[in-house]
Amino acid sequence: MTAKPHQRERAVEFVRDLRRYLEQLREDGTEYLLIARGKDSDPAPAVPRSAAARPPPLRQVEEAVRRCRRCRLAGTRKQSVPGEGGMRKSVMFVGEGPGEQEDLSGRPFVGRAGKLLDKMIAAIGLSRDDVYITNIVKCRPPGNRDPKPDEVVACWPYLEKQIAVLSPKVLVALGSPAAKTLLDTDEGISRLRGKVHDFEGTPLIATYHPAFLLRAYTVENRTKAWEDMKLVRKTLDGK
Numbered sequence: 001m002t003a004k005p006h007q008r009e010r011a012v013e014f015v016r017d018l019r020r021y022l023e024q025l026r027e028d029g030t031e032y033l034l035i036a037r038g039k040d041s042d043p044a045p046a047v048p049r050s051a052a053a054r055p056p057p058l059r060q061v062e063e064a065v066r067r068c069r070r071c072r073l074a075g076t077r078k079q080s081v082p083g084e085g086g087m088r089k090s091v092m093f094v095g096e097g098p099g100e101q102e103d104l105s106g107r108p109f110v111g112r113a114g115k116l117l118d119k120m121i122a123a124i125g126l127s128r129d130d131v132y133i134t135n136i137v138k139c140r141p142p143g144n145r146d147p148k149p150d151e152v153v154a155c156w157p158y159l160e161k162q163i164a165v166l167s168p169k170v171l172v173a174l175g176s177p178a179a180k181t182l183l184d185t186d187e188g189i190s191r192l193r194g195k196v197h198d199f200e201g202t203p204l205i206a207t208y209h210p211a212f213l214l215r216a217y218t219v220e221n222r223t224k225a226w227e228d229m230k231l232v233r234k235t236l237d238g239k
């Protein structure tokens with residue numbers, strides 16, 4: 001018996017929806033294995049991987065980011081940059097988005113701004129291995145333009161999950177785009193820095209982006225960034 005054209009269209013649509021659903025599950029970190037088909041060619045049931053075979057939750061988010069095609073930046077990136085670091089000291093730094101060096105290496109803050117960030121982290125007695133470093137958007141905007149609002153929205157679930165999984169003691173927003181996104185405000189970095197905010201129960205400190213400090217390397221800006229970093233340390237130490 002041959003299927004009528006409208007039945008075929010409905011079947012194609014069903015398969016397309018199913019594929020999209022499975023892709024979304026995979027992006028959200030739920031992996032499924034297909035077991036071998038029977039002779040009757042019934043589609044095999046989806047079987048969740050055993051918990052032991054599943055990567056830890058942070059790795060699942062990072063893998064989802066590496067495969068992500070949620071926005072136009074997937075079309076221009078070389079590779080996405082999920083984030084990296086240890087969490088021994090439970091501090092999470094959030095920048096704006098990968099630049100050229102990060103796009104090439106797949107690692108956050110490895111260019112000139114990254115070198116300055118390393119110094120800022122070292123200045124409060126920590127190292128990259130003590131902290132987690134990531135960005136608001138995980139793919140490089142072409143020509144290092146600002147990320148567009150829909151790109152930030154598309155990428156937000158990844159950052160939200162990273163924060164939920166890592167549960168940092170202190171969040172540090174680097175620069176205006178990160179601070180504005182995390183604090184859901186239109187205020188600029190000059191007004192947001194210098195105090196402890198709250199992100200859903202986690203202390204959040206906003207400071208200047210290291211790339212801005214490199215452009216405007218004045219005593220005044222460096223002093224303010226140093227004050228912010230001391231505030232990060234004090235908050236981490238519960239003082």
Ligand code: URA
Pocket residue numbers: 095096097098099102107108109110111113114135211
């Ligand atoms: N600037 C950022 O905001 N993030 C990076 O990863 C590198 C530079």
